[in-house]
Amino acid sequence: VPFIQQVENLSHESLIRRASSMVTDSANTYLSQTTQALVDSITQYAKALHTLIALQRRYLASLGKLSTAEEDAIWQVIIGQRVEVGDRLDECNRFESNWINAINLCEMAAEAAYNTGAEHASVTAKTNLQVAKVQVEEVRQISVDAERKLAETQAEEIQRMAEYASFIESGGDDVHEAYLRED
Amino acid sequence: VPFIQQVENLSHESLIRRASSMVTDSANTYLSQTTQALVDSITQYAKALHTLIALQRRYLASLGKLSTAEEDAIWQVIIGQRVEVGDRLDECNRFESNWINAINLCEMAAEAAYNTGAEHASVTAKTNLQVAKVQVEEVRQISVDAERKLAETQAEEIQRMAEYASFIESGGDDVHEAYLRED
Numbered sequence: 001v002p003f004i005q006q007v008e009n010l011s012h013e014s015l016i017r018r019a020s021s022m023v024t025d026s027a028n029t030y031l032s033q034t035t036q037a038l039v040d041s042i043t044q045y046a047k048a049l050h051t052l053i054a055l056q057r058r059y060l061a062s063l064g065k066l067s068t069a070e071e072d073a074i075w076q077v078i079i080g081q082r083v084e085v086g087d088r089l090d091e092c093n094r095f096e097s098n099w100i101n102a103i104n105l106c107e108m109a110a111e112a113a114y115n116t117g118a119e120h121a122s123v124t125a126k127t128n129l130q131v132a133k134v135q136v137e138e139v140r141q142i143s144v145d146a147e148r149k150l151a152e153t154q155a156e157e158i159q160r161m162a163e164y165a166s167f168i169e170s171g172g173d174d175v176h177e178a179y180l181r182e183d
Numbered sequence: 184v185p186f187i188q189q190v191e192n193l194s195h196e197s198l199i200r201r202a203s204s205m206v207t208d209s210a211n212t213y214l215s216q217t218t219q220a221l222v223d224s225i226t227q228y229a230k231a232l233h234t235l236i237a238l239q240r241r242y243l244a245s246l247g248k249l250s251t252a253e254e255d256a257i258w259q260v261i262i263g264q265r266v267e268v269g270d271r272l273d274e275c276n277r278f279e280s281n282w283i284n285a286i287n288l289c290e291m292a293a294e295a296a297y298n299t300g301a302e303h304a305s306v307t308a309k310t311n312l313q314v315a316k317v318q319v320e321e322v323r324q325i326s327v328d329a330e331r332k333l334a335e336t337q338a339e340e341i342q343r344m345a346e347y348a349s350f351i352e353s354g355g356d357d358v359h360e361a362y363l364r365e366d
Contacts, residue, residue, distance in 0.1 A: 012220035012223065012278070013220075015216045016213070016220055016281055018216075019213040019216040019217075020213055020284075022209040022213065023210050023213045023288060025209070026202070027206050029202045029206075030199070030202040030205065032202075033202040036198075037195035037196075037199055040195065095195070095199075098203075098295070098299060101203075101291070101295035101298060102295070104291060105288070105295060108291060109288060111284070112284035112285070112288060115280065
C-alpha cells in the first residue's frame with residue numbers, strides 16, 4: 001500500500017508539473033503575440049505622429065502664401081491625420097490591455113511553475129517577461145519622443161499664429177505677409 | 184496601404200485570440216490536474232482521520248481490559264496513525280496551494296480570453312472553475328465531518344479517562360492504573 005500511494009503521489013505531482021509547464025509555455029506564446037502587436041501598434045502610432053508633425057510644419061511654412069482654398073485643403077489633411085493618430089492610439093491602448101493581461105498571466109504562470117518544481121519553465125517565462133518589457137519600453141520611448149516633438153510643433157504653431165495675427169493687425173499687406181515663412 | 188494595415192490588424196488580433204485560447208485550454212488542464220490531486224489528497228486525509236477515529240474508539244472500548252503491553256501496542260498504532268494524518272494534511276496543503284494557483288490562473292485566463300474575443304474559451308473556463316470549486320467543496324465537507332467526529336471522539340476520550348480515573352481512585356485495582364499514563 002505505501003508503494004502504491006507513493007506512485008500515486010508521484011503521478012499527481014508529475015502531472016501537475018507538466019500541466020503547469022504547459023500553462024507557462026502557452027502564456028509565453030500569448031505574451032509573445034501581444035508584445036508583437038503592442039510594439040507594432042506603438043510603431044504605427046509614432047509614424048502617424050511624425051506624419052502629423054510634418055503636415056503641421058508644412059502648414060506653418062506656407063503661412064500667408066496660400067489661397068483660402070489651399071489652406072482649407074491642408075487643414076482637411078491635418079484633421080484627417082489627427083483622426084488617424086487618435087485611431088492608432090486607441091489601437092495601442094487595446095493591445096496594451098491584452099499585453100498587461102499577458103504579463104500578469106505569465107508572471108503568475110512562472111510563479112506556479114516554480115511552486116510545482118518546473119524550474120526550467122519558470123526561468124524561461126521570467127526571461128521572456130524581461131525581454132518583452134524591454135522591447136515595449138524601447139518602442140514606447142520612440143512614441144514619447146514623437147509626442148514631445150508634436151507638442152513642440154504645436155507650441156511653435158500657436159506662437160507663429162499670434163505673430164502672424166499681430167502683423168496683420170499692424171497693417172501688413174498680403175504681399176509682405178509672405179516674409180513670415182522665412183522665420 | 185489601408186488594406187494592408189487592416190489585414191495586419193486582423194492578423195494580430197486573431198493571433199492574440201488564438202494564443203489566449205491556448206492559455207485558457209492549458210489553464211483548464213492545470214486546474215483539472217490540481218483539482219484531481221486535491222480531491223484525492225483530501226479523500227486520503229479523511230480516510231486517515233476515520234482510521235484514527237476507529238483506533239481511538241477501539242482503545243476506549245478496551246479501557247481496563249488490556250495488559251500494559253497490549254495497551255502500549257495500541258498506543259504505538261494510534262501515534263503512527265496521528266503522524267499519517269499529519270502527513271496527509273501536509274499533502275492536502277501542498278496540493279491546495281497548487282489548486283489555488285490554478286484557480287487564479289484560470290480566472291485570469293478566462294478574463295483575458297473574454298477581452299480578446301475568445302468567448303467560447305472564456306465560458307468553458309468559467310464553467311470548469313465552477314465545477315472544480317464544487318468538487319473540492321464537496322470533498323472538503325467530508326474531511327470537515329471527519330475532523331468534527333475526531334474532536335467528538337477525543338472529547339469522549341477525555342470524559343471516559345476522567346470517569347475511569349475516579350473509578351480507580353474510589354477503589355479500582357492497580358492493574359487498571361496503567362491505562363491512565365496516556366492521559
